Amino acid sequence: MKISVNWLREFVPVPEGEAELAAFNDLLTMAGLEVEETLSSPDGIALFTKVTPNRGDWASVYGTAREAAAAGSLPLAPYAGYASRAPDVTGNAAKNGSASATVEATELAPRFSLTVVRGVQVAPSPQWLQNRLIAAGMRPINNVVDITNYVLLETGQPLHAFDLATVPDGAIVVRAARPGEKLKTLDGVERAL
Known part of the structure; x- marks a missing residue:
């Protein structure tokens, strides 16, 4: 790393x-x-x-x-980023604003959280954030993707951002991939799951 x-x-x-x-x-x-x-x-x-x-x-x-x-034996600054928590989803459906999530594969994903953030304009990230991602070997993409990668690098907690307008009925289902399913990743490559 x-x-x-x-x-x-x-x-x-x-x-x-x-x-x-x-x-x-x-x-x-x-x-x-x-x-x-x-x-x-x-x-x-x-x-x-x-x-x-x-x-x-x-x-x-x-x-x-x-x-x-x-x-x-050095002083450690407390991490202030854990001040708020999103609602947990642990196998049951949960709703947050106009989005919901259901975990079907609880053996693979015992916990899932979601929150809705509105009014975000997709744009380039500030240069300082881009520099931190580049220093970590990551490619800056845009402010939305970059902040999820920033939080991952800082805390070790993986995140993903969805465009709510592209999620059918605002319903996220956490499950294992089905045979033959494919996913187009941020690098533009379609991958078999």
């Missing part, structure tokens, strides 16, 4: 100097989060880390900050 050092600094004090940053990288590596390389990016320096399969909590900026704080 590629992590912007400037982004990481929002949560934990990362040293400025080259030797001090190398010592910080060693601290993470000794904690088990191997820093393989230090890279230059549009958002400044980025760390290329090797996340092991048993530590999914490291697959986010805040998870890496938590690990650095614990390993180095």
Whole structure:
């Protein structure tokens, strides 16, 4: 995973100097989060880390900050992004505004949340957000897609945005793919599910 050092600094004090940053990288590596390389990016320096399969909590900026704080006895800024919660859907239908969701595959998706956001104009993201995504190895697309990717990188929580106008009856059904189903992804490629 590629992590912007400037982004990481929002949560934990990362040293400025080259030797001090190398010592910080060693601290993470000794904690088990191997820093393989230090890279230059549009958002400044980025760390290329090797996340092991048993530590999914490291697959986010805040998870890496938590690990650095614990390993180095460093202060950790609290994460303020969890202030509000969307309604949970755990196998039953839930409604939020004019959208609803039903989870049919509870064994694959034990929890699903949704919320409706109105009045969003699809446009390019601000440059600072694009720089953070590029630093993480992602391609900026637009403000709606980019903010979902930003939240994923910061928290480790995957998100998806739907255009409510294209969702039949505003009803989202969470289920396994059916044989022969295809999906056109954001890169324009149609993929068999």
